[in-house]
Amino acid sequence: MSSKENIDQNEALVAAIQLSQGVIEFNLDGTIISANQSFLDLMGYSFADIEGKHHKIFCSETYANSQEYAAFWERLNQGEFDTGEYVRFGKDGEAVYIRASYNPIIDENGQPYKVIKIASDVTTLKLENAEAQSKVAAIDLSQGTIEFAMDGTIITANESFLSTLGYSLDEIQGKHHSMFCDDAYAASEDYAKFWETLRSGTHHRGEFNRRGKNGRQLCIRATYNPIFNLKNEPVKVLKIADDISKQRRMEAERDKQQALIMEMSTPVMQLWDNILLLPVVGLVDSKRVQLIMETALQKILDYQAKLLILDIQGVPAVDSAVANHLIQITKATRLMGCTSIVTGISPEISQALVNLGIELGDIQTQATLKDGVSFSLANLGMKLQTINTN
Secondary structure, three states, X not given: OOHHHHHHHHHHHHHHHHHHOEEEEEEOOOEEEEEOHHHHHHHOOOHHHHOOXXXXXXXXXXXXXXXXXXXXXXXXXXXXXXXXXXXXXXXXXXXXXXXXXXXXXXXXXXXXXXXXXXXXXXXXXXXXXXXXXXXXXXXXXXXXEEEXXXXXXXXXXXXXHHHHHOOOHHHHOOOEHHHHOOHHHHOOHHHHHHHHHHHOOOOEEEEEEEEOHHHOEEEEEEEEEEXXXXXXXXXXXXXXXXXXXXXXXXXXXXXXXXXXXXXXXXXXXEEEOOEEEEEEEOOOOHHHHHHHHHHHHHHHHHHOOOEEEEEEEEOOOOXXXXXXXXXHHHHHHHHOOOEEEEEOOOHHHHHHHHHHOOOOOOXXXXXXXXXXXXXXXXXXXXXXXXXXXX
């Protein structure tokens, strides 16, 4: 390549840099010689604002007066270049993050005589990274996190996760995720598919039963998040988890108590051989009628009952829904070979049923519980009789 061609190429390279990046020149004492428009726009100055002034106008006062800053210029004066990310300040006083190189220019005698700085603005990227790091820090403080290699081996975990499971990092690092699962699940096809899906780059979210130290059972709400490299390949899995064991135990206890209350609200009593009494008290909805029906049918089976007295004296109101529920119960008991007798229908309920146009059909009704018992005994060839003890 001729000398002219080499010069032409260098000039073309300099022109390309001037168009795409901020460029500024300094004397070795740090005073400004020139700056291109890209650099001026980046920092918010005109050239008249900065010509002949010192580089430190772009720095904080603390840094400009520091030993670190003096050593920075000393290295440049010795011909050493400096590259990295720097915090500088524009004309409006706002921080500007730049990725730059400070390049001493050497004369024909091998001595530096000026410095050219080539800079690009990375403020947006820096702020986005700072925001992302803040979010990660917030998650790390409030939730359990653990990282896995794509084969499921444990890379690291934060203190919150370790505390929840009861382990130290040394106890789990390098071991497989399956240590947190029961043996049957860890050996299952579902578990193998779980990791296959993660390796394909698909995340998992849900509630999971896991095993802590010494076999302690836990319920966690978690997301398993594949992390991708620049080639968009999953390289590890980040799990973010909350321990909801206490919440689930409380819910289970509450459900158990509610079931007990519902059971107590639908007691079935044996009045006589083949005769059962089921007093219904309070409001009747679809959930409760299902329980009443299940309880009644089971007791009919247990006692081989032929008659069931369904006393609704304690039901405050009967609408079309409640009436239909009662009809369902009597039909179900009939299929078991048991006749249902509805008692305790008040005048108000009778009027409501008439107004609603509800027909109870062939359902046997009696005004009072006593009447219902008498009717039931009569069906079995018996009767109530008053005994004089005098």
